[in-house]
Amino acid sequence: MSMGGFDAEIVRDFLTESGELIIQLESDLVVLERSPKEPAMLNQVFRALHTIKGSASFLAITQLVRIAHAAETALNAARNGQAAIDRTAMDLLLEAVDLIKSQLGQIESGSALSEPREALVTSLVAMGEPGGGHSAPTPVAAPAPAIAPATPATKAPTPPASVAGAIPFQPLKLEGGKADLLEFLIADLDESTTKVATAIQQFAGNGGQKPAKPECDQLADLGEQLVRTAQFFDFAPMVLLATTVQQAGMHLASLADESQQQVMPRLLLVCELLAEMTRGVRAAELRDPPTGCLLENITLLLNSSEVSAPFQLPPGCGLEAVARIDGTWCPAHTPAPATQPTSQIATPAASAAPAPVAASVTVEPTPPESASQAGPASKPDASGAGKQGSGENTIRVDVSRLEALMNLVGELVLQKNRVSALTRRAQMLECSDADFSEAITLTAGALDRVTGEIQTAVMRTRLQPLDKLFGRYPRLIRDLAGKTGKKMRLVIEGGDTEVDKSVIEELGDPLVHLLRNSADHGLEMPEDRAKSGKDETGTITLRASHEGSHVRVQVADDGRGLLRDRIAKKAVERGLTTDEKIAAMTDREIFNFIFEAGFSTAEKVSDLSGRGVGMDVVRTNIQKVKGEIELSSEPGRGTTVTIIIPLTVAILPAMMVGVGREIYAIPLTNILEIVRPQADQLHTIGEHAVMRLRETVLPLVSAAEVMELVSGPEMVEEPFAVVLSMNDRKIGLMVSKLIGQQEVVIKPLDESQPASKRAVSGATVRDDGGVSLIIDVAELMRRAETLHHASAA
Amino acid sequence: MRILLVDDSKTMRNIQKAVLSQLGHTDVLEACDGQDALSKAPAFKPELMLVDWNMPNMDGLTFVKTWRQNNKQTPIIMVTTEAEKSRVIEAIKAGVNNYVVKPFTPDLLSQRIQETLQRAGVAAAAAQAASAPAAA
Numbered sequence: 001m002s003m004g005g006f007d008a009e010i011v012r013d014f015l016t017e018s019g020e021l022i023i024q025l026e027s028d029l030v031v032l033e034r035s036p037k038e039p040a041m042l043n044q045v046f047r048a049l050h051t052i053k054g055s056a057s058f059l060a061i062t063q064l065v066r067i068a069h070a071a072e073t074a075l076n077a078a079r080n081g082q083a084a085i086d087r088t089a090m091d092l093l094l095e096a097v098d099l100i101k102s103q104l105g106q107i108e109s110g111s112a113l114s115e116p117r118e119a120l121v122t123s124l125v126a127m128g129e130p131g132g133g134h135s136a137p138t139p140v141a142a143p144a145p146a147i148a149p150a151t152p153a154t155k156a157p158t159p160p161a162s163v164a165g166a167i168p169f170q171p172l173k174l175e176g177g178k179a180d181l182l183e184f185l186i187a188d189l190d191e192s193t194t195k196v197a198t199a200i201q202q203f204a205g206n207g208g209q210k211p212a213k214p215e216c217d218q219l220a221d222l223g224e225q226l227v228r229t230a231q232f233f234d235f236a237p238m239v240l241l242a243t244t245v246q247q248a249g250m251h252l253a254s255l256a257d258e259s260q261q262q263v264m265p266r267l268l269l270v271c272e273l274l275a276e277m278t279r280g281v282r283a284a285e286l287r288d289p290p291t292g293c294l295l296e297n298i299t300l301l302l303n304s305s306e307v308s309a310p311f312q313l314p315p316g317c318g319l320e321a322v323a324r325i326d327g328t329w330c331p332a333h334t335p336a337p338a339t340q341p342t343s344q345i346a347t348p349a350a351s352a353a354p355a356p357v358a359a360s361v362t363v364e365p366t367p368p369e370s371a372s373q374a375g376p377a378s379k380p381d382a383s384g385a386g387k388q389g390s391g392e393n394t395i396r397v398d399v400s401r402l403e404a405l406m407n408l409v410g411e412l413v414l415q416k417n418r419v420s421a422l423t424r425r426a427q428m429l430e431c432s433d434a435d436f437s438e439a440i441t442l443t444a445g446a447l448d449r450v451t452g453e454i455q456t457a458v459m460r461t462r463l464q465p466l467d468k469l470f471g472r473y474p475r476l477i478r479d480l481a482g483k484t485g486k487k488m489r490l491v492i493e494g495g496d497t498e499v500d501k502s503v504i505e506e507l508g509d510p511l512v513h514l515l516r517n518s519a520d521h522g523l524e525m526p527e528d529r530a531k532s533g534k535d536e537t538g539t540i541t542l543r544a545s546h547e548g549s550h551v552r553v554q555v556a557d558d559g560r561g562l563l564r565d566r567i568a569k570k571a572v573e574r575g576l577t578t579d580e581k582i583a584a585m586t587d588r589e590i591f592n593f594i595f596e597a598g599f600s601t602a603e604k605v606s607d608l609s610g611r612g613v614g615m616d617v618v619r620t621n622i623q624k625v626k627g628e629i630e631l632s633s634e635p636g637r638g639t640t641v642t643i644i645i646p647l648t649v650a651i652l653p654a655m656m657v658g659v660g661r662e663i664y665a666i667p668l669t670n671i672l673e674i675v676r677p678q679a680d681q682l683h684t685i686g687e688h689a690v691m692r693l694r695e696t697v698l699p700l701v702s703a704a705e706v707m708e709l710v711s712g713p714e715m716v717e718e719p720f721a722v723v724l725s726m727n728d729r730k731i732g733l734m735v736s737k738l739i740g741q742q743e744v745v746i747k748p749l750d751e752s753q754p755a756s757k758r759a760v761s762g763a764t765v766r767d768d769g770g771v772s773l774i775i776d777v778a779e780l781m782r783r784a785e786t787l788h789h790a791s792a793a
Numbered sequence: 794m795r796i797l798l799v800d801d802s803k804t805m806r807n808i809q810k811a812v813l814s815q816l817g818h819t820d821v822l823e824a825c826d827g828q829d830a831l832s833k834a835p836a837f838k839p840e841l842m843l844v845d846w847n848m849p850n851m852d853g854l855t856f857v858k859t860w861r862q863n864n865k866q867t868p869i870i871m872v873t874t875e876a877e878k879s880r881v882i883e884a885i886k887a888g889v890n891n892y893v894v895k896p897f898t899p900d901l902l903s904q905r906i907q908e909t910l911q912r913a914g915v916a917a918a919a920a921q922a923a924s925a926p927a928a929a
Contacts, residue, residue, distance in 0.1 A: 010811065014804040047801075047847050054845075054874060055804040057896040175908075181881055188882040225886035231912070232885045396803075 014055050015108055016396065021048040022101050023471050029093055030474035036078070036085035046075045052100065064103045067116040071096040073128035083127040092124050094475070167329060169280060169287040178233060182281075185233065189278040192229070196222050196245055197271035203252065204264040213253045220249025226274075237288045238277050241270055244295050251302040262313055263301040265322045266294055272319060273329070292327025399501065402461055409451075409458045410745035416451040417742055417767035419444050455743075459500070459647075466544045466553070467495035469504050473515055473542060480519040487526050487537040488519055494544035499551045503645055506625045507553065510618040514555040514641050515540060517615075522559035522639050532636065534558065550669065551647060556640040562633035564590050574599060591631045595619040626761060628726055628778050644726075654744045654774065656766065658737030659703040660716045663772045665744045665764055670777040672723040672730065674738060691721055691732050698723065700732040701784040706759060707775075726777050731784050733775075742767060746774060759783050796821045797839035799830040799856065800872070801848040805895075809843060809872070812899045816906070827851025831859060834867075841906065842869045844889070846877050854880075854887055861888035868913040870905055 025048045032041045053068035071093055077083035085093075099116055106113050174182060199219045203211040211219075223246030230238035248267055255263065273289055280287030297307045311325055323330030423444040426437060470492050477490040499507075523529075523538035530536050543554040568582045571593040582590065593599055595615045622629045627645030646652065646669070654665035655674075681692045682700070689700040704716040718734035744764035761776035796813060798821050800806045806823050813821055822837050824830035826848040834842070842860075846853040857869055871884045871892040881892050891909040893902055 007811075010804060010807045013807055017802060017804050044849075047849065050847050050874065051802045051805070054895050055802055055808065057874075058805070058808045060896075180878060184879055184882045188886070192886075228888055229882065229885050232890070 011059060011107070013396075014059060015104055018052045018055070018100075018104055021052055022097060022104065023468070024048060025097055026094070026475045027471040027473075029090065029097065030478050032085060033087070033090045033478070039079070042075065042079050042085075046072065046079060049075065061103070061107065061113065063113040063115055064100060064107075066121060067096050067099050067103075070116070070121045070124035074124040077128040089127060092120060092127075095120055096124060167276065167280075167287045167289045169285040172281060172284045172286045174233065185229070186278070186282050188229065189281055192222060192226050193271070193274040193278050196226065196274065197268075200245075200248075200264070200267045200271055204268055210255070210257075210260070211252045216249050216253040218249070219252070220246050223247070223249050235277070235281075235286060237286075237291075238274070240291070240295055241274050241277070244270055244298050245274075247299065247302050255302065256304065259301045259304060259306075261315065262307060263298055265313055265317050265319070266298050266301075266326065269294060269319055269322050269326070269328060269330075270298070276329070289329035290327070291329075294322075294326040294328045297326055397461070402458075402501075405458055406462070409455050412451055413455060413743050413745055414765050414767075416447055418769065419447055421767035452743075462501045463498040463647075464501055464504055465495060466497050466499060466504070466507075466551075467492075469508055469511065470495045470542055470544075472508075473511070476512065476515060477519060477540065480516065484520060484523075485525065486519065486523050488523055489537055489539055490515075491539055491541045492543075493541065497544040497546055497551060499645070500647055503551070503625050503627075503647070506621055507643070507645070510621045510629075510643070511542070511553070511555065513615070513618050515542070518555055518557035518559065518639065522557035522561075524560050528560075546647075547644065550644050553643045553645070554640055555643075556638060558638040561635040561637055561639055562591055562594075562631075563635055567591060567593055570599065571596075588630070588632060591633055594631060595629065623778065626776075626778075652744060652746065652774075654742055654764075655722070656739035656742050656772065657703070657720070657722065657735040658739055659707060659718070659735050662707070663739060663766065663770065664703070664707070664735075665742070665772050665774040666722060666724070666733070667774070667777060668741065670724045670726055672725045674720055674722050675732075676719055677721050677732075693723065693732070696730075698730055698732045699784065700734055701780075702734045704734075704736075706733075706780060706783050724777050724780070726781060729781055731781060733780070744772070744774060794818055794820060794840045795837060797824060797830060797834055797837055797842045798822065799824045799827065799842060799848070799853065800845040801825050802845075805845065809902075812897075812902055813843075815899045816903050827853060827856030827859070830856055834860065834864075839867060841910065842867060843872055844869055845872050846874075846880075846884070854884055857884060857887045857889055866913065868909045870909055 025045060028041055028045045028048070032038065032045060035041065049068050049072045053065055053072060056064040056068060074083060074089065074093065078085050078089075083089065096116070099114065099120070103113050196219065199215060199222065203215070223242050223244075226242035227239055227246055230236075230242050245267075248263070252260070252263070273291065273294075276289055277287050293311065297311050300307055313322060313325060317325075320330055322328075423440055426440055473492070474490055477488060480486075481488050518540045523540070524532070524534075526536040529538065539558050541554070541556045543552075543556065545552050564587055568577075568585075568590050571577050571590065572579055572582065574596070576593055576596055576599070577585075595618070599615065619629050622643055622645065625645050627643055630642045630644075631639065632642070633639040653668040655668055655671055657664055657666060675691075675693065677691050677693075683690050683692065683697075685697075689702075691698045691700050698721075700721065702716070702718055704718065716736055718736050720735050720738055721732040722735055723730060723732050744766075746762040747764060749760065749762055759776045759779040760773045761779070762774045764772055764774055766772050796818050798806055798809055798813070800809065800823075803825075806825075810821055810823070813819075822833060822839070824833050828851045830842070830844070831851070844853040844856060848856075851859075853871060857871070860867070860869075865888075868891075869889045871881065871889040872895060873881060873884075873892050874895050878894065884892065890913055891905050893905045897905075
C-alpha cells in the first residue's frame with residue numbers, strides 16, 4: 001500500500017505510535033465519561049486524536065482522517081463547552097475509536113480500509129455544530145461576534161467611506177495561506193487596536209499622572225504583538241505605527257511631565273490611524289494615511305528629546321490640531337479626545353469607553369475562543385521553566401534485538417558459571433603460584449558480579465508497567481456493564497508494577513477472561529445486590545504488586561461468590577473426583593476444579609464469558625509463563641482469582657540437587673528451607689509420608705519417585721528434605737544430595753514431548769558443562785497430590 | 794541550516810524530517826515538546842524552528858512566547874492543522890513568523906521556509922533601522 005510515498009519505517013512508526021495512543025485514548029475516554037468536563041482529560045483525548053489525524057493526513061489515509069476529524073470536531077466542541085459528553089456522545093466517540101483501531105489493523109495487514117459509517121461521521125460532526133448546517137470547522141463561530149461591531153462603526157459621525165477617498169491605499173493582497181486568515185485577522189485587529197486605544201486614552205485621561213509601569217508593559221506587549229501581526233501580513237505602514245506604540249509602552253512610565261503632555265495627544269492620533277487602517281483591512285484595502293512628522297516626533301519625545309518649536313503642542317490640543325501640526329491625515333469632525341474618542345474606533349466596548357475605569361487595558365470583551373485559551377496557554381509557562389530538560393528519554397528498540405541480547409546474556413551466565421566452577425577446581429589443585437590463584441579467584445568474582453549486573457540491566461529493558469495492559473480494561477468493563485445491565489466499576493491498583501514484556505503479552509487474554517467472568521457470573525444484578533444489602537454498583541478490583549521475584553495479579557469481585565456444593569457436585573458429575581474425596585477436600589481444592597477443562601457452572605451460557613472453555617485455557621496461559629493461578633471465594637462476599645507469575649522467564653536462580661545419580665535444578669524462589677530430618681520427625685499418616693517441622697506437618701514426596709527415576713522397590717537414599725512452597729501450599733521434597741546454588745538459563749524442552757508429565761519445566765546447562773532438568777514446582781505439587789490421592793484410594 | 798523540529802509525535806517528526814531532507818536540510822534536531830525544545834535550543838542555536846501546536850507538557854504557543862522573551866529573531870514556522878487556523882493570529886502575535894497547515898507538500902514547506910527566511914532577514918534589518926534612532 002502506498003502511503004503518500006513515505007517509506008515503510010514511517011508507516012510502521014505511525015502504527016506503533018497510534019496504537020499506543022489509541023489504548024491510552026480508550027481508557028481516557030472512559031475516565032472522561034465519569035467526569036465529562038475535566039479539561040485536562042478532554043485536552044489529552046483531543047491531543048491523542050489530533051496526533052493520529054495529523055500523521056494520517058500526511059500518509060494520505062483519508063478514511064482514517066475522516067473519522068478522526070469527525071471525532072475531533074465533537075471533542076473540540078466539548079472543549080469549548082458547546083457540546084456535552086453524555087452517554088450517546090461517548091458511544092459515538094468509542095465507535096470512532098474502535099473504527100480507527102480496526103483501520104490501523106487493516107493498514108498493518110495491508111488490507112482495504114473500512115469507511116466510517118456515514119451516520120457516525122454526521123452525528124459526531126453535528127456535535128460540533130449545534131446549529132448544524134454549515135460545513136466549516138467549528139472555531140469559525142468564535143470570531144463572528146467580533147466582526148459584528150463593524151456595523152456600529154458606520155453609525156459613527158465619520159463614515160469611513162468618505163474619508164477613505166482621501167487616503168492613499170492599495171488593494172489588500174494576501175498570498176495563499178494568509179488570505180485564509182483574513183477574517184481572523186480582522187477580528188484580531190479590531191480587538192488589538194481597541195485595546196491599544198483604551199490603554200492610551202486611559203493614560204491621557206489620567207490628569208497628567210504618570211502611567212503605571214504594569215500598564216505600560218502591557219501597552220508595549222500589545223504594540224509588539226501588533227508589530228508581529230502587521231509584519232506577518234506585510235502591512236508596512238501599520239508596522240511603523242505599532243512599533244511606535246511598542247516604544248511608547250517602553251518609555252512612557254519614565255517620561256518627564258512636559259514630554260508626556262506633548263506625546264499623549266500624538267499617541268491618541270496614532271490610535272486613530274490604526275483604527276483607520278483596520279477599517280481599511282475590512283474593506284480589503286491596505287490604507288496608508290499620511291503620518292507626516294508624527295512618528296518621528298513621538299520617537300524624539302519618548303527618548304526625552306524635545307521637538308522643535310513649530311511642533312510644540314498647545315495645552316488641551318485636540319486631534320485635529322495635532323494632525324495639522326504634525327501634517328498627518330486626520331479623521332474629519334473629530335470630537336475632543338477626552339470626551340468621545342472611541343466613536344471613531346470600531347469597538348465592542350464603545351459604550352463603556354467614556355468611563356475609562358471600567359474599560360481597563362486587561363479586561364476586554366474578547367471573543368470567547370481567544371479569551372479562554374490565552375489564559376491556560378500562558379500558565380504552563382511558569383511551571384514549565386522549572387522542569388528543564390525533561391525531554392524525550394526513551395527510545396524504541398526492536399524486541400528481537402532485546403531477545404537476542406537476552407539470549408547472549410544467558411550464554412554469558414552459563415560461561416560465567418563455568419569459570420566459577422573452574423576456579424574452584426583450580427583452588428583445589430594447589431597451584432604453586434598463590435598470587436596467580438588468588439588473581440583468578442578475584443577475576444572470577446568480578447566476572448560474577450558484572451555478569452549479574454548485566455543480567456539485571458538487560459532484564460530491566462524488557463520490563464513494562466502493567467498499566468499498559470490494564471489501560472484496556474476500563475473500556476471492557478464499561479461495555480460489559482452495558483451488555484449485562486449490571487452496574488459495575490473497575491478499580492485498578494498497582495498499575496505501575498513492572499513485569500517482563502512476555503508476561504504482559506501472556507497475561508492479556510487471561511485477564512480479559514477473568515474480568516468477564518467477574519462481570520458476567522460474579523456480580524449480581526443491581527436489584528439482587530440491593531436486596532442483600534450491598535451497594536448496587538459492583539466493584540471489580542484489578543490489583544498488581546511485586547512479591548519478591550514474582551508479580552501477584554488479582555482479579556477480585558464483590559459478587560455472589562462460589563458455592564462449594566454446586567462446584568463439588570459438578571466436579572463429580574464430570575468425573576473429576578468422587579463424593580468420598582470431596583468430603584476431605586478444602587474449599588480451595590474444590591474451587592480450583594473450575595480450572596479443569598470443560599468445567600462450567602454457569603446456569604445459562606452467555607455470549608460474554610463463553611461456555612466454560614475459559615478457565616482451563618486461562619490456567620494453561622498462566623502456566624506458560626511459569627505462573628500459578630488460584631481462586632478463593634466466600635459465598636455472598638465475592639471471588640478472588642490470584643495469579644502469581646515470575647518477573648522474568650529466562651534466567652532463574654536455582655538450587656542444584658542430586659537425586660540418585662541425576663542432578664536437578666529447583667527454582668530458588670520456591671524453596672523455603674532445606675532440612676535434614678531426624679528419624680523422629682518422619683511419620684506416616686495413613687499411607688502418606690509426612691515430616692514434622694517445628695509446629696507443622698508437611699507431606700513428603702520422594703524426588704526419585706515423582707521424577708520416576710525408580711520403578712521398583714529399590715530405594716534411593718534421600719536424606720535431605722527441600723521444603724517447597726507455592727501459593728501457601730508446602731511440601732517436602734526428599735533428595736539425595738545438595739550441590740549448591742546456581743543461576744540457570746532455561747532452555748525450553750521440545751514442546752512435542754510431554755514435559756509436564758515429568759514435572760519438568762525446562763533444561764539447563766550446569767557450570768560443569770552437564771545438562772540438568774529444571775523441576776516444575778507447580779506440577780510437582782499436583783503430582784504429589786495425585787500420588788497421595790492415588791495411594792489413599 | 795540548523796533546523797529544530799518540535800513535535801510530540803515521532804511519526805510527524807519523521808515525516809517532516811523526510812520532507813526537510815528532500816529539501817536538502819539534514820542538520821535537523823528533534824524535540825518532543827516545548828520544554829524539550831527550550832532545553833535543546835540554546836545549545837543548538839537553530840536558524841529555523843518548525844513548531845507543532847498541540848503538545849503535552851508545553852504546547853507550541855507557550856514555547857514560542859517563552860522563547861521570544863529572549864530570542865527575537867529566530868525564524869519560527871508554526872505547524873498547525875486546519876482546525877487551529879482560527880488561532881494562527883494568536884501564534885503570530887506570540888512571534889511566529891509563518892505557519893503551515895498539515896498536511897503539507899515538500900513544495901509548500903519549501904516555499905514557506907524561503908518566505909520565512911527572507912522575511913526574517915527583512916524584519917531584522919527593519920528592526921535595526923527602527924531601533925537605531927530610538928537608541929540615539
